[in-house]
Amino acid sequence: MRIGVDYYPEQWDRNMWFKDAELMSRTGVKIVRIAEFSWCRLEPEEGVFNFDWLSEVVSVFSNYGIDIVMCTPTNCPPMWMYEKHPEIIQVGRDGNRQQIGIRGHRCINSPIFLEYAKRIVSEMAKRYANNPTVVAWQIDNEPEAYECCCQSCAEKFRCWLEDKYDTLENINNAFGNVVWSGEFTNRNQINPPASYNLAWQNPSMLLEYSRFSSDCTAAYLRLQSDLIKQVNVKAFITTNASFSGNTPDFYKLYDGLSFVSYDNYPPVRINENYDEHFSASFFLDLMRGVKRSNFWVMEQLSGSTGSWSPMSPTTRPNMLKGYGLQCIAHGADTILFFRWRTALKGAEMHWHGLIDHSNVLGRRFFEFEQFCKISAKLDSITDTKIISDIAIIYAPDCASAFKIQPQSDGFDYLRQLQQFHKAFTKYGANVDVVGPDADLSDYSIVIAPALYVYNKNTVENIYRFTMGGGTCILTCRSGVKDSSNNCIMEQLPTCFNELVGAVVSEYDPIGNTVQTITDNDGNDYSCSIWCDVMKTDTAKTYAQYADSFYALSPAVTLNNYCKGKAYYIGTVCEQKFYSDFANKIMKEAGIPRLRGMPDGMEVTTRTNGVDDFIFFFNNSEKSAVIGLPKPLYSLIDGVSKDRIELKPFDMEIVRK
Numbered sequence: 001m002r003i004g005v006d007y008y009p010e011q012w013d014r015n016m017w018f019k020d021a022e023l024m025s026r027t028g029v030k031i032v033r034i035a036e037f038s039w040c041r042l043e044p045e046e047g048v049f050n051f052d053w054l055s056e057v058v059s060v061f062s063n064y065g066i067d068i069v070m071c072t073p074t075n076c077p078p079m080w081m082y083e084k085h086p087e088i089i090q091v092g093r094d095g096n097r098q099q100i101g102i103r104g105h106r107c108i109n110s111p112i113f114l115e116y117a118k119r120i121v122s123e124m125a126k127r128y129a130n131n132p133t134v135v136a137w138q139i140d141n142e143p144e145a146y147e148c149c150c151q152s153c154a155e156k157f158r159c160w161l162e163d164k165y166d167t168l169e170n171i172n173n174a175f176g177n178v179v180w181s182g183e184f185t186n187r188n189q190i191n192p193p194a195s196y197n198l199a200w201q202n203p204s205m206l207l208e209y210s211r212f213s214s215d216c217t218a219a220y221l222r223l224q225s226d227l228i229k230q231v232n233v234k235a236f237i238t239t240n241a242s243f244s245g246n247t248p249d250f251y252k253l254y255d256g257l258s259f260v261s262y263d264n265y266p267p268v269r270i271n272e273n274y275d276e277h278f279s280a281s282f283f284l285d286l287m288r289g290v291k292r293s294n295f296w297v298m299e300q301l302s303g304s305t306g307s308w309s310p311m312s313p314t315t316r317p318n319m320l321k322g323y324g325l326q327c328i329a330h331g332a333d334t335i336l337f338f339r340w341r342t343a344l345k346g347a348e349m350h351w352h353g354l355i356d357h358s359n360v361l362g363r364r365f366f367e368f369e370q371f372c373k374i375s376a377k378l379d380s381i382t383d384t385k386i387i388s389d390i391a392i393i394y395a396p397d398c399a400s401a402f403k404i405q406p407q408s409d410g411f412d413y414l415r416q417l418q419q420f421h422k423a424f425t426k427y428g429a430n431v432d433v434v435g436p437d438a439d440l441s442d443y444s445i446v447i448a449p450a451l452y453v454y455n456k457n458t459v460e461n462i463y464r465f466t467m468g469g470g471t472c473i474l475t476c477r478s479g480v481k482d483s484s485n486n487c488i489m490e491q492l493p494t495c496f497n498e499l500v501g502a503v504v505s506e507y508d509p510i511g512n513t514v515q516t517i518t519d520n521d522g523n524d525y526s527c528s529i530w531c532d533v534m535k536t537d538t539a540k541t542y543a544q545y546a547d548s549f550y551a552l553s554p555a556v557t558l559n560n561y562c563k564g565k566a567y568y569i570g571t572v573c574e575q576k577f578y579s580d581f582a583n584k585i586m587k588e589a590g591i592p593r594l595r596g597m598p599d600g601m602e603v604t605t606r607t608n609g610v611d612d613f614i615f616f617f618n619n620s621e622k623s624a625v626i627g628l629p630k631p632l633y634s635l636i637d638g639v640s641k642d643r644i645e646l647k648p649f650d651m652e653i654v655r656k
């Protein structure tokens with residue numbers, strides 16, 4: 001396992017670089033990420049490049065045997081560029097250009113900006129793409145699907161639509177533009193979204209704009225990646241993923257890149273109501289699922305977070321180490337902590353790194369040092385795989401469509417995915433979170449919550465998977481929209497009717513009102529957000545509503561379909577429902593379950609095909625003790641043990 005840090009040499013005096021490299025080396029740091037915001041120092045004037053300082057930084061780290069992740073600095077163009085070409089700045093939905101002075105506000109579709117970007121990336125690649133110390137590249141920083149509304153974007157969007165739909169007539173039909181007399185008669189009438197409430201705008205157009213924005217971001221990354229690869233075809237290239245208001249489609253984003261890396265800032269507060277607490281492990285499983293292989297964490301939580309919000313509580317004892325190990329437990333093989341030093345200057349000075357402003361090494365630093373030591377013992381785990389019987393499908397199109405039309409009060413697509421993830425991982429199962437086009441043939445259970453927007457591949461894969469003997473779980477708001485984000489003249493869940501063996505005869509968007517469902521064993525569970533009133537055909541009822549005018553109507557159904565089974569959960573339930581449900585269907589599917597685990601105990605397994613490495617992570621504020629059926633070798637302590645005692649946020653790893 002390789003542990004590293006994010007470092008900003010341009011923010012510190014040159015003499016600190018040497019001291020820092022020496023301290024990093026003593027601490028166990030093996031890799032450092034640099035340069036993502038340093039354009040103004042690399043090209044201080046147009047066409048005048050200064051790479052001397054960066055080359056010196058590379059050699060300082062190289063002398064200590066520390067590898068480098070080199071970043072392209074294109075997130076933050078220098079001031080001279082904005083001054084000369086204000087047209088490279090993003091335009092908001094209100095038609096106004098952003099003000100300059102922060103970061104990430106250049107338009108990635110601006111031809112002028114792209115020329116500058118290509119030149120700086122080529123200059124960097126020329127110098128570092130064949131440097132053995134530079135083991136990986138990060139392109140830009142946390143690229144979003146920006147949804148800029150400048151003229152370059154508007155024109156590119158027109159071309160993108162024409163490419164997809166050929167004629168204005170096809171666009172008008174697909175978007176239903178006749179509604180409110182919105183039919184285009186000239187391509188120049190096509191424009192990016194306007195500033196008024198999304199609810200007033202055409203949902204087809206909005207979904208296409210978010211797809212377009214993801215495509216543009218992916219193309220922008222690919223452009224940079226190609227330039228680096230022109231110099232070194234084997235260059236190992238990524239960008240750092242994050243969830244934001246404009247989360248891009250990660251499956252498109254990483255398609256042209258070598259590997260996935262993620263910025264991981266798990267919560268420092270554990271919700272006292274454990275049912276309401278969701279582990280960051282969901283996002284780690286999602287990142288592993290993007291390329292269905294191990295990934296890196298490019299930024300990892302180091303302390304109190306702040307700057308964009310009031311400062312959070314600091315990381316509790318063991319948390320920094322525990323969350324680091326949690327990444328490894330979910331498939332990360334390299335983890336870099338954000339950041340080595342807390343900034344003294346700039347907007348981010350309250351987002352804490354490993355070393356505080358005082359420059360006095362403290363508790364968090366020593367915990368990091370301990371984490372480096374533990375990770376050094378885990379080389380036998382590097383490149384081991386996580387094999388899962390269970391998959392949850394995450395569909396970026398659905399996430400975007402729900403953002404455009406939020407359905408009912410409290411409706412939260414990602415939360416619904418997390419509820420399932422929490423339920424199945426509670427029993428020690430590895431769970432993959434995979435994309436809409438993923439091959440499902442390796443799984444026994446596939447959960448596809450709220451598959452709202454039609455995707456032919458996903459639908460066919462789910463049918464094929466179930467026909468072959470798999471168990472699939474669908475939920476309310478499935479099959480609602482065609483691929484253009486329009487409703488369908490058919491009973492819900494439309495394309496899934498045959499599979500589910502039931503239809504929705506009526507639905508009730510109850511929002512935050514709480515009602516009850518009762519399963520066939522007489523267990524009651526609360527539900528809210530949405531109620532699909534089901535009418536069964538070949539399906540049987542698994543649970544029924546207890547309230548409202550549809551009391552006694554089916555709420556959850558089960559259909560035997562060819563060799564498999566299809567469950568349909570027509571409502572959004574309390575967490576206990578999902579836990580009990582997971583327990584039952586894992587048993588039916590013959591997937592081993594660890595029962596009686598304390599709340600917050602996360603158990604995952606990595607394997608090399610011969611040995612299994614089992615991770616026990618106490619993601620809670622209470623100590624826990626677990627008995628093992630037989631003594632197993634602990635990779636942390638180097639002894640065999642049949643009893644695991646874990647303080648809050650402690651991790652144990654045993655070999656089986």
Ligand code: GAL
Nearest residue numbers: 141142242263299338348351
């Ligand atoms: C990330 C970003 C970093 C830094 C960090 C803390 O989203 O990539 O540059 O800003 O958050 O705020």
